[in-house]
Amino acid sequence: MMEPGLYHILFISAALFFIGIYGFFTRRNLITMLMSTELILNSVNLNFIAFNKYLWPGKMDGLFFTVFVIAIAAAEAAVGIAIIINLYRSHQSIDVASAEDLKY
Amino acid sequence: MNELLLLMKNELMVTAIIFLLLFIKVGKGMSNDRLLPLVQTLLLANLVLGCFFNQEGSLFGNMYHTTPLIALQKSILGLGVYLISLVCSDWLKKTEHLAEFFLLMLSALLGMYLLISGGNLLIFYLSLELATIPVAAMANFDLDKKRSSEGAMKLILSSAFSSGILLFGISLIYGITGTISFSELPQLADGSSLFIMAFIFLFSALAFKLSIVPFHLWTADVYEGAPVPVTAFLSVVSKGAVAFVLMTVLYKVFQPIESTWYLLVVILSVASMLIGNLFAVRQQNIKRFLAFSSIAQVGFILVGVSSGDIGSSTAVVYFVLVYLFSNLAAFGVATVIAAYSGKENINDYKGLYQTNPFLSWVMALALFSLAGIPPTAGFFGKLFLLTAGGSKGSYIYLLIAALNMIISLYYYLRVVRAMFMDKNETPVPAIQTGASAKLGLIICGIGIVLTGMMGWIYDYIQSLH
Numbered sequence: 001m002m003e004p005g006l007y008h009i010l011f012i013s014a015a016l017f018f019i020g021i022y023g024f025f026t027r028r029n030l031i032t033m034l035m036s037t038e039l040i041l042n043s044v045n046l047n048f049i050a051f052n053k054y055l056w057p058g059k060m061d062g063l064f065f066t067v068f069v070i071a072i073a074a075a076e077a078a079v080g081i082a083i084i085i086n087l088y089r090s091h092q093s094i095d096v097a098s099a100e101d102l103k104y
Numbered sequence: 105m106n107e108l109l110l111l112m113k114n115e116l117m118v119t120a121i122i123f124l125l126l127f128i129k130v131g132k133g134m135s136n137d138r139l140l141p142l143v144q145t146l147l148l149a150n151l152v153l154g155c156f157f158n159q160e161g162s163l164f165g166n167m168y169h170t171t172p173l174i175a176l177q178k179s180i181l182g183l184g185v186y187l188i189s190l191v192c193s194d195w196l197k198k199t200e201h202l203a204e205f206f207l208l209m210l211s212a213l214l215g216m217y218l219l220i221s222g223g224n225l226l227i228f229y230l231s232l233e234l235a236t237i238p239v240a241a242m243a244n245f246d247l248d249k250k251r252s253s254e255g256a257m258k259l260i261l262s263s264a265f266s267s268g269i270l271l272f273g274i275s276l277i278y279g280i281t282g283t284i285s286f287s288e289l290p291q292l293a294d295g296s297s298l299f300i301m302a303f304i305f306l307f308s309a310l311a312f313k314l315s316i317v318p319f320h321l322w323t324a325d326v327y328e329g330a331p332v333p334v335t336a337f338l339s340v341v342s343k344g345a346v347a348f349v350l351m352t353v354l355y356k357v358f359q360p361i362e363s364t365w366y367l368l369v370v371i372l373s374v375a376s377m378l379i380g381n382l383f384a385v386r387q388q389n390i391k392r393f394l395a396f397s398s399i400a401q402v403g404f405i406l407v408g409v410s411s412g413d414i415g416s417s418t419a420v421v422y423f424v425l426v427y428l429f430s431n432l433a434a435f436g437v438a439t440v441i442a443a444y445s446g447k448e449n450i451n452d453y454k455g456l457y458q459t460n461p462f463l464s465w466v467m468a469l470a471l472f473s474l475a476g477i478p479p480t481a482g483f484f485g486k487l488f489l490l491t492a493g494g495s496k497g498s499y500i501y502l503l504i505a506a507l508n509m510i511i512s513l514y515y516y517l518r519v520v521r522a523m524f525m526d527k528n529e530t531p532v533p534a535i536q537t538g539a540s541a542k543l544g545l546i547i548c549g550i551g552i553v554l555t556g557m558m559g560w561i562y563d564y565i566q567s568l569h
Contacts, residue, residue: 017272024265033261040268047275056282062275065226065284069271072233076267079237080260083244087253099254 009050016043030084030094034077041073111161111170114178115221117150118214122207129203136202140193143206144540147186154179162223166287169223173568177348177421178217184341184428185213190544191436192333194443194537205245208238209337216345220352225274225284228349232270235345236263236313239338243330255329262322266312273305286357293360300364307368310353313346316406317375320399324383327395332442335391336435339398344424347405351417354409362412369410370501376403377508384515388449390438393515394431397474400512401427407505408489416492418566419485425561426473426485429551433470436545437463444535450519455528460535464523466545473552475516476509481556488562 016039023036045066052062084094091098109116125143128134134142158175162168189196189206196202215234222228240263244256278284280299281292293299308319315323327335354365380400387393408419440463441456442448457464473482486509494502537545555561 017268020268024261030257030261034264037261037264037268040265041271044268044271044275047272048278051275051279055279059282061226061284062278065229065274065278068226068230072230072267075237076233076260076264079241080264083240083253083256083260086244086247087257090248090250090253099250099257101251101254 006050006054009046009054013043013046013050016040016046028096030087030096031081033096034080034084038073038077041069045069107161108163110157110159111163112168113157114150114154114175114182115214115217117153118210118217121146121150122210122214125203125207125210129207134203136197136199139202140189140196140540144186144189144193147182147189151179151182151186154182166285167224167227168218168221169286170221171568173417173421173565174220176565176568177220177344180421180425180428181213181216181220181341181345184344184432185209185337187428187432187436187544187548188333188336188341190540191432191548192336192439193540193544195331195333195439197538198443199245201245205242205333208242212236212238212242212337213341216342219345220348222349223286225277225286228353229267229271229274232309232313233267235342236267239334239342242334242337243326245331245334249329251329252331253329255326258322258329259326262312266309266319269305269312270309273302273309276302276305286352289357290359293358295361300361303358303361303365304368306353307365310346310350311372314343314350314402315399316372316402317379317399318372320376320379323399324387324392324395327398328389328391332391332435332439335394336432336439339394339435340428340431343398343402344428347402347409347420347424351409351420355412355417366410366412366496369406370498373403373406373410374501374504376400376406377505378403381508381511381515384512387515388451390448390450390453390519393450393519394434394438397512397516398431400508401474403508404486404489404505407493407501410501411492411495413492413495414566414569415488415495418562418569419488419492421565422562423485423489426481426552426555429548429555430470430473430480430482433466433545433548433552434474436541436548437467437470440535440537440541441532445532447532450522452532453519454522454526455531456523459531459533462542463535463537463545466549467523468520469549469552471516471520475513477513479553479556481552481554484556484562 020036020039024033027033048062048066088094158172160171212235215231218231219235222231240256240260243259244253246252312319358365377400380396380403384393384396387396405420408416473480476482476486490502490505
């Protein structure tokens with residue numbers, strides 16, 4: 001059984017990052033778009049922890065950063081969902097296509 | 105302890121105001137007529153406090169760093185918030201949740217103060233989020249308006265996305281260098297392709313906040329949907345803060361790869377000026393119009409940022425001060441008219457001079473300053489920006505910037521023409537502007553005229569470096 005190295009984890013986190021970006025651009029549901037940004041943030045967390053473990057074990061900055069990213073992601077999701085709920089009240093839908101009063 | 109109080113006085117003062125508002129809100133509450141003057145007085149006190157006892161120093165192991173120049177930048181942002189509380193007072197008095205509005209706005213201001221002073225990528229990220237998330241909540245402040253929630257949705261989604269990109273860049277930088285401290289990064293930066301990619305990720309997140317051209321798509325929608333005071337805050341205070349921190353990041357942290365970012369800044373600024381100007385020409389809504397004009401103005405700020413010496417950072421700070429007065433005057437007039445008549449289209453401004461000469465003159469002065477016509481401060485601001493940008497000798501770049509100033513004259517003067525020369529059967533009725541809104545507009549007008557005349561302001565900013 002091969003021990004997973006830095007490159008394996010970086011591959012996963014890069015894949016997660018681009019899946020998040022792809023989801024953000026293709027999904028039409030606001031909640032799913034918010035979830036895609038969470039995927040991006042989680043890929044960043046993986047990156048930080050992998051760099052901390054394999055490259056800079058003496059410097060704990062990466063680990064601290066992860067804790068803060070998780071906290072801020074929760075705050076961002078809270079405000080985002082509050083706004084989406086308010087949007088649902090006025091538009092009766094959480095589809096991006098329903099919110100298109102503002103253009104050009 | 106004493107040092108902490110002295111160096112962090114701006115942040116502590118804003119925090120104190122936030123807590124005071126929180127206690128007022130949780131306790132008995134206060135009517136808007138009493139709360140608004142209280143907040144205005146406290147903001148003025150914050151502004152005055154920022155002018156004294158400024159010294160250089162750092163705290164918390166270089167995580168927090170301040171100099172007299174940074175203190176001046178904070179005072180400029182504080183001035184912006186104070187003027188918003190004055191010029192938008194007609195709208196603010198009518199809102200149901202005044203205390204919450206200022207809670208959110210001051211939290212964002214606190215985030216911007218920490219952003220400018222941060223000496224570490226962790227503080228940089230945290231304060232950037234603190235400066236963004238409350239603004240998204242503020243954009244949704246007209247709870248029953250469809251457009252307001254649509255604008256807020258666009259703002260929170262694009263800022264969540266951009267902060268994800270920023271974090272990916274930061275994680276790569278940590279992986280390459282093993283540090284997130286601004287003071288250690290320049291020595292460890294190796295200029296490898298991976299480092300440049302990390303820089304581009306980080307830069308694009310800042311470009312999102314500044315609404316530089318390929319990242320500007322949220323700007324006009326959010327500006328149109330949000331209430332006018334929030335739009336004013338977004339376009340003046342939050343842009344100013346990010347412009348200041350952009351200079352710190354480029355000049356200090358990414359100094360080793362200067363040739364790379366110079367090219368990037370030049371290309372993006374040309375794109376911002378061109379697209380901002382061309383789209384501003386066809387706008388009908390005054391807020392969308394000001395949104396595209398602010399995109400073009402950011403292009404000019406980037407011209408100043410590009411050269412990277414003392415002259416350029418002086419010019420940018422000076423221009424942000426001028427831009428603050430001019431843009432707040434324009435938004436102030438737009439708020440007064442929107443609060444009393446609900447009209448926001450440029451066509452509704454036709455014949456405004458017959459009924460509201462004071463408002464028309466302030467608006468005309470602001471638009472002249474934004475266009476950069478000589479006696480106003482906007483001319484000197486743009487002159488210094490272009491001079492700073494020219495210090496690297498790329499004259500074609502300056503020529504493009506100068507040509508863009510000519511295009512911008514067309515659409516700024518279109519509004520002036522509508523107000524002064526066009527006939528209208530049913531102009532906006534005469535408006536009794538409130539006393540504090542009038543005071544704010546007069547301060548902005550004096551600022552537009554005098555900042556350009558008084559050369560010592562520029563010299564003073566330069567002496568702080």
